Amino acid sequence: MARHVDVGDLVDRARQRQPRAVARLISLVEDASPQLRDVAAALAPHTGRAQVVGLTGSPGVGKSTTTSALVSAYRARGLRVGVLAVDPSSPFSGGALLGDRIRMQDHATDPDVFIRSMATRGHLGGMAWATPQALRVLDAAGFDVVLIETVGVGQSEVDVVALADTTLVLLAPGMGDGIQAAKAGILEIADVFVVNKADRDGAETTVRELKYMISLGRREVRGASWRQPICKTVAARAEGVEEVVAAVAEHRRWTESHGEFAERRRHRARTEVEAIALESLRARLSARHGEALDGLAGKVMAGDLDPYAAADSLIADIKAEG
Amino acid sequence: MARHVDVGDLVDRARQRQPRAVARLISLVEDASPQLRDVAAALAPHTGRAQVVGLTGSPGVGKSTTTSALVSAYRARGLRVGVLAVDPSSPFSGGALLGDRIRMQDHATDPDVFIRSMATRGHLGGMAWATPQALRVLDAAGFDVVLIETVGVGQSEVDVVALADTTLVLLAPGMGDGIQAAKAGILEIADVFVVNKADRDGAETTVRELKYMISLGRREVRGASWRQPICKTVAARAEGVEEVVAAVAEHRRWTESHGEFAERRRHRARTEVEAIALESLRARLSARHGEALDGLAGKVMAGDLDPYAAADSLIADIKAEG
Numbered sequence: 001m002a003r004h005v006d007v008g009d010l011v012d013r014a015r016q017r018q019p020r021a022v023a024r025l026i027s028l029v030e031d032a033s034p035q036l037r038d039v040a041a042a043l044a045p046h047t048g049r050a051q052v053v054g055l056t057g058s059p060g061v062g063k064s065t066t067t068s069a070l071v072s073a074y075r076a077r078g079l080r081v082g083v084l085a086v087d088p089s090s091p092f093s094g095g096a097l098l099g100d101r102i103r104m105q106d107h108a109t110d111p112d113v114f115i116r117s118m119a120t121r122g123h124l125g126g127m128a129w130a131t132p133q134a135l136r137v138l139d140a141a142g143f144d145v146v147l148i149e150t151v152g153v154g155q156s157e158v159d160v161v162a163l164a165d166t167t168l169v170l171l172a173p174g175m176g177d178g179i180q181a182a183k184a185g186i187l188e189i190a191d192v193f194v195v196n197k198a199d200r201d202g203a204e205t206t207v208r209e210l211k212y213m214i215s216l217g218r219r220e221v222r223g224a225s226w227r228q229p230i231c232k233t234v235a236a237r238a239e240g241v242e243e244v245v246a247a248v249a250e251h252r253r254w255t256e257s258h259g260e261f262a263e264r265r266r267h268r269a270r271t272e273v274e275a276i277a278l279e280s281l282r283a284r285l286s287a288r289h290g291e292a293l294d295g296l297a298g299k300v301m302a303g304d305l306d307p308y309a310a311a312d313s314l315i316a317d318i319k320a321e322g
Numbered sequence: 323m324a325r326h327v328d329v330g331d332l333v334d335r336a337r338q339r340q341p342r343a344v345a346r347l348i349s350l351v352e353d354a355s356p357q358l359r360d361v362a363a364a365l366a367p368h369t370g371r372a373q374v375v376g377l378t379g380s381p382g383v384g385k386s387t388t389t390s391a392l393v394s395a396y397r398a399r400g401l402r403v404g405v406l407a408v409d410p411s412s413p414f415s416g417g418a419l420l421g422d423r424i425r426m427q428d429h430a431t432d433p434d435v436f437i438r439s440m441a442t443r444g445h446l447g448g449m450a451w452a453t454p455q456a457l458r459v460l461d462a463a464g465f466d467v468v469l470i471e472t473v474g475v476g477q478s479e480v481d482v483v484a485l486a487d488t489t490l491v492l493l494a495p496g497m498g499d500g501i502q503a504a505k506a507g508i509l510e511i512a513d514v515f516v517v518n519k520a521d522r523d524g525a526e527t528t529v530r531e532l533k534y535m536i537s538l539g540r541r542e543v544r545g546a547s548w549r550q551p552i553c554k555t556v557a558a559r560a561e562g563v564e565e566v567v568a569a570v571a572e573h574r575r576w577t578e579s580h581g582e583f584a585e586r587r588r589h590r591a592r593t594e595v596e597a598i599a600l601e602s603l604r605a606r607l608s609a610r611h612g613e614a615l616d617g618l619a620g621k622v623m624a625g626d627l628d629p630y631a632a633a634d635s636l637i638a639d640i641k642a643e644g
Contacts, residue, residue: 040629040630046625302370309363
């Protein structure tokens with residue numbers, strides 16, 4: 001039995017700041033509900049206002065703690081804050097782990113904070129497809145700042161972070177040095193660096209290496225003349241968090257005055273449309289053409305067919321559809 | 323001027339173990355050369371023999387060192403070994419960093435070892451698309467074992483590792499505990515765990531936490547009754563590497579006797595065909611429909627169109643193509 005939802009009413013209620021309506025809309029988006037398109041259409045006129053801050057780094061650098069500290073800092077300014085925590089889906093964890101949830105409970109009773117863990121369904125491009133839609137929900141619901149937190153070294157994560165107006169890359173001493181960060185490919189997506197756990201041994205070494213890596217890569221970094229600042233924090237004690245907020249604001253001003261702000265948002269919209277189109281095509285390949293795909297895979301396995309010829313055959317099937 | 327390559331001759335020479343022919347074929351694959359399809363067709367009849375071992379873990383756990391030690395161990399058995407190192411593309415590093423290259427130079431003069439860093443071109447699904455083709459080159463060229471090393475926490479990396487017959491997940495003490503590993507979503511893809519840097523403080527804690535995490539997730543792990551072993555290594559001194567090789571062999575035997583070996587290879591072929599089809603469709607969206615996409619993105623940005631309606635419009639364009 002199809003469960004009908006009055007999408008227009010739900011969007012109205014989300015815009016009246018009802019957390020349950022916001023949660024319900026994100027669920028519709030995340031579950032790829034049949035009403036997803038209605039939701040997207042109803043949200044569109046109300047989007048474009050939220051400031052989007054991406055936050056990424058290797059496991060263990062303290063992303064959730066930093067996110068929580070930033071939420072507090074923005075709340076202290078009277079701003080409403082949404083958080084999207086993008087974790088790779090895990091049969092082990094069922095998404096986010098207990099620790100983060102506990103950490104985030106500082107904000108659990110605050111009606112002007114909305115926190116959501118995004119499951120990613122384990123398919124290619126899952127995050128690139130669902131996260132921007134959840135962002136649209138929070139944006140339309142009037143959240144002033146949306147923090148997108150992601151475990152960050154993979155391409156999908158990088159794609160998600162690329163949606164942000166400003167991207168924070170977190171490092172921590174003893175988590176591997178600057179070279180490891182370069183290796184993970186996250187240096188070049190940073191607008192602001194945060195060296196967290198700065199009270200630990202090795203923090204100065206991490207900062208020094210980072211400066212060196214930045215100097216090497218300078219010309220390659222997007223927005224050539226923006227000087228990526230390095231903030232030192234001890235997020236667990238909220239130390240240095242004001243400096244991060246100031247750096248984000250400074251970056252926002254800089255991008256606005258250099259035309260990059262609109263450029264990023266255009267890129268975000270383009271990426272989003274492209275991801276949805278790809279996801280739609282992917283779903284057709286997997287579901288509608290599952291049997292054809294299995295047959296082709298068998299031939300490829302046996303060496304009777306090469307994978308490009310097999311892919312051509314699949315695409316021809318899609319085009320032939322009514 | 324188009325540079326014509328005699329693909330049949332190149333494949334013949336690769337099969338005669340000429341490293342330059344192997345390198346040239348991988349370049350054709352990686353650069354998405356117009357002759358890519360000819361290459362794929364010429365390789366297909368010669369594929370399916372190589373044992374594929376995936377190796378993943380967070381930055382800093384010692385993946386490259388472990389890979390190098392495994393190469394030595396397989397070489398000591400008289401096997402020919404190929405290595406594909408999948409790094410996120412980085413304007414900073416231009417792919418793999420110097421350190422790894424130096425480490426791998428132990429094998430630089432060995433004609434029966436072939437090492438290649440795969441650039442990933444920074445687009446969604448880039449690795450999922452190019453890496454299996456490079457694997458086909460090494461397979462057809464008669465490498466007995468192919469090690470695929472990847473920075474592993476992102477979905478794309480997980481997809482790549484899922485191509486392997488056996489997947490090793492590396493952890494190290496002090497790199498964040500077992501919970502961090504679970505968070506990164508890599509526990510459930512492991513066939514064999516390797517706790518590297520096992521001479522360091524905290525190694526036993528890491529092993530203990532890992533055992534606990536494994537016990538929690540037991541039922542969820544693919545191949546319900548395969549007991550994921552935990553090997554302790556100090557890869558830099560080659561300690562424990564023989565145990566890893568033994569565990570890989572044991573896993574191979576187990577998958578073969580339980581029908582999972584063929585199942586995984588079928589899955590690999592299916593994933594590969596699907597990824598190529600998607601990449602092909604993606605390229606059409608970006609290039610051929612770039613202008614249409616920009617126009618749609620502008621409307622989405624302004625809130626005049628929702629991204630789903632925009633994506634539908636793009637897909638209709640593709641279908642309408644001759």
